Each structure stands twice: as structure tokens, then as C-alpha cells.
Amino acid sequence: MSSSSGQSQFRYTQTPSKVLHLRNLPWECTEEELVELCKPFGRIVNTKCNVGANRNQAFVEFVDLNQAISMVSYFASSSEPAQVRGKSVYIQYSNRHEIVNNKSSGDIAGNVLLVTIEGVEAGDVSIDVIHLVFSAFGYVHKIATFEKAAGFQALIQFTDAETAASARNALDGRSIPRYLLPEHVDSCHLRISYSAHTDLNIKFQSHRSRDYTNPYLPVNPSAIEGTTQSVLGPDGKKVEPESNVLLASIENMQYAVTVDVLHTVFSAFGTVQKIAIFEKNGGMQALIQYPDVATASVAKESLEGHCIYDGGYCTQ
Numbered sequence: 001m002s003s004s005s006g007q008s009q010f011r012y013t014q015t016p017s018k019v020l021h022l023r024n025l026p027w028e029c030t031e032e033e034l035v036e037l038c039k040p041f042g043r044i045v046n047t048k049c050n051v052g053a054n055r056n057q058a059f060v061e062f063v064d065l066n067q068a069i070s071m072v073s074y075f076a077s078s079s080e081p082a083q084v085r086g087k088s089v090y091i092q093y094s095n096r097h098e099i100v101n102n103k104s105s106g107d108i109a110g111n112v113l114l115v116t117i118e119g120v121e122a123g124d125v126s127i128d129v130i131h132l133v134f135s136a137f138g139y140v141h142k143i144a145t146f147e148k149a150a151g152f153q154a155l156i157q158f159t160d161a162e163t164a165a166s167a168r169n170a171l172d173g174r175s176i177p178r179y180l181l182p183e184h185v186d187s188c189h190l191r192i193s194y195s196a197h198t199d200l201n202i203k204f205q206s207h208r209s210r211d212y213t214n215p216y217l218p219v220n221p222s223a224i225e226g227t228t229q230s231v232l233g234p235d236g237k238k239v240e241p242e243s244n245v246l247l248a249s250i251e252n253m254q255y256a257v258t259v260d261v262l263h264t265v266f267s268a269f270g271t272v273q274k275i276a277i278f279e280k281n282g283g284m285q286a287l288i289q290y291p292d293v294a295t296a297s298v299a300k301e302s303l304e305g306h307c308i309y310d311g312g313y314c315t316q
Contacts, residue, residue, distance in 0.1 A: 015093065015095075016065060016068065016069050016072070016093050017065070017068065017093045017094050017095070017096065017097050018061055018062045018063070018064060018065045018067070018068045018097065018098075019059055019060070019061045019062075019068070019093070019094040019096050019097060019098060019099060020038075020059070020060050020061075020062070020068050020071065020072065020091055020092070020093060020094060021057070021058075021059055021091070021092050021093070021094040022034070022057060022058045022059070022060060022082075022089050022090070022091055023052075023056070023057050023089070023090040023091075023092075024056060024087060024088060024089055024090050025056045025057060025058055025084055025087065025089055026056065026084055026085040026087050027054065027055055027056055028049075028050055028055055029049060029050070029056070029058060029084055029085075030049065031047050031049050031148070031149050032149075033084050033085070034047050034049060034058055034060055034084075034149070035047070035149045037082060037084055037089070038060050038062070038071060041062070041067050041068075041070050041071040041074065042062045042063060042064070042066075042067025042068070042070070042071075043062065043063045043067070044060055044061065044062060044063075044149045044150070045061050045062070045063050045116075045149075045150050045151075046060075046061040046098070046099040046149070046150055047059065047060050047061070047099070047149050048099050059094055059096070059099050061098060061099045068093070071091065072091055072092070072093065075091055108194055108196075109161045109164070109165055109194055110161055110164065110194045110195060110196070110197075110198060111157060111158050111159065111160050111161050111163070111164050111198060112155055112156065112157045112158070112164065112194070112195040112197040112198060112199075112200065113134075113155070113156045113158070113164050113167060113168055113192050113193070113194060113195060114153065114154075114155055114192070114193050114194065114195040115130075115134075115153060115154045115155075115156060115190055115191070115192050116150050116151055116152070116153050116190070116191040116192075117130075117151065117152045117153070117154065117176070117188050117189075117190060118151055118188060118189045118190075118191060119185065119186070119187060119188040119189060120151075120152055120181075120185055120188045121152065122145070122147050122152045124152075124181065124182055124184075124185050124188070125152065125176065125180075125181070125185075125188065126207070127143055127145055127154075127207060127208065127209075127210055129176065129180045129181075130143055130145070130154050130156070131143060131210070131212075132180070133171070133176055133177075133180070134156050134167055134171075136167075137158075137163055137166050137167035137170065138158055138159060138163035138166070138167070139158070139159055139163075139212075140156060140157070140158060140212055141157040141158065141159065141200075141211070141212060141213050142155075142156075142157040142200040142202050142209075142210065142211045142212065142213070143155070143156050143157070143200075143209065143210050143212075144200050144202060144208065144209045145208050145209065146208070155195055155197060155200055157197070157199065157200050164194070167192075168192045168193075168194070171190050171192060172190060172191065172192040173189060173190070173191070174189070174190055175187045175188055175189050175190070176188050176190065202214075202217065203217075203220075204217065204218055204219065204220030205217050205218070205219050205220065206219065206220040215274075218276045219245060219274060219276050219287050219289060243293060243296065244289060244290050244291065244292050244293050244295070244296045245287055245288065245289045245290070245296065246266075246287070246288045246289075246290070246296050246299060246300055247285060247286075247287055248262070248285065248286045248287075248288060248303075249283060249284075249285050250283070250284045250285065250286065257277070257284060257286075258277075259275050259277060262275050262277070262286055262288065263275060265303070266288045266299055266303070269290075269295060269298050269299035269302060269303075270290055270291070270295035270298070270299070271290065271291055271295075272288060272289070272290065273289045273290065273291060274287070274288075274289040275287065275288050275289070
């Protein structure tokens, strides 16, 4: 292994580790950029960005040792160095064997669990399935889901550390029951540690976050299940995926439209669980939540384009 190709920054005597130390990165390099560089060699389970006085170093942890070795070996023998934003990046094995984030070691027991759901995409496991699985161990206060380099993750808040510990002990390393998963998912393992959070700040009920302690929390209009995914119909036009929440735009509004008025109109088709009214683009819109998609579909079919008041006012 010659160092004449400008690769003298590699220290071949180092003990291989599944954690790699990257130097000479662009200032404030993002986690996404790191993952983009490393993902051809394997799956990243953790990162630590912007390390060092100049914030131009980082650590990347692969799921297993061979993936890290393959990345180091590739760039050690390549005539082209690793690059991010056109800068040559120096890669070596770290002397640490896992990345421990500063906020929490993951071993200090708390009432909030950090759950990584391995083997799935974000849309494969709904927040309701997560709630079902974890509420078997006690009352779940809040859930927040998000996507990170490690994969699809959820923060789950219990009443106390004891309840969280019982859920962690029972579920860490296990899989969500097969019947709760979509057909294309073979299995999804749960990797569970403790979070440094003690009380999650949930601002909206949505398909990404829930606060089960506050039934009056508004529904986030931009985060209803499915609205982020465009589905094209046979005619090539966008089809809105079905949901148990309807978004009603109220046009030609001559009279005041209140929550009570909407409740009267929409409860003719089934139980209305929640209503939220808001202004958007100068018009009035409302979110109406039913218990299921079927009821919402009937209401939509019956009311779309119809008037709330006689005389053609307040079309919805």
C-alpha cells in the first residue's frame, strides 16, 4: 500500500472500527451530505457532525465492521479521494467503537424512549401501530416520529421511567407483529434506547406526532396522513389519497361559518370527532375529522360542491 497517491493521511496500523473519523470536511457539513458519501458502502446507524474547533470533522457509524472496512479500503486504493462539496475528505478508523451522542448515553433510564424501527420506510409503520404496540405496557402520553440517518425513529413518552423500562426490556430487539405491517415489509426490528427528553413538545396532532393527553390540540393541515404523497390516477391527474380527515374549502362566503354550523352539516353523515377552522390564501378552510375513512368518503361525496345555506352561499 503506497502512500504516493496522496493517501498518506490513512494510518494503516489502526485497529478497524465500524466508526469512521472524517476530517477536512466543508464547514458545517450536514448529516445528509455525510450519509450520501458513505451509503454506497453500507447502512449508517449514527452520525456526529461538525466536530472539532473548525466544525469540519465528523464521525460516521456503520451497522457492521465490514462496511466501514470496505469504505476505508476503497478510498485508500482509489486515485480519487473522497469528496464533499469539492473538498478532499480524509478518512480513518476511529478509536471509538460506537457513537455516543452528548445529550444522552442511551443507558440513563428516563420516561421517554428513542425507538429506531429498522427495515422500514417512514410510511410503512403508522403512528397508530406504534401506539398500539407500546401502549401494551402503560399509558403513552406522546409520540413524535421522524426520519434520521439511522432510519425511521420515534420518541415515545410514558408516565415514568419504570413504565418506559418495562417497554424497552420487552421490545428491544423484537419485531412489530407481522399482521400490523404492510405486505411488502418482511420484518422490522426495534432498537430502543432512552432519550434525554422528559416532556415532548407536540404542537399539532398529525400522522407524525400525537399528544394523547390533549384532545383539543389542533390537527396540522399540512401533515394529514397521505397528503404529502401524490398519487396519479389512470388519466394522469393527481388523486388525493383517502383519509378520515376532510379538508373543506368554503367559497363565496356571505355569512359567518362557525364550528357549530360545520358540526351540524357534517355530523349528518357520522360522528365528527374534531373540527379546526383556519384561514389560508385569503379563504376559509376547515378540517373535519371522522372516526374512519368510510364515513369521511360518504360526507365528501354528498357535500362537495353543495351549499351550506339556501341561496347558493358558502359553497364547500
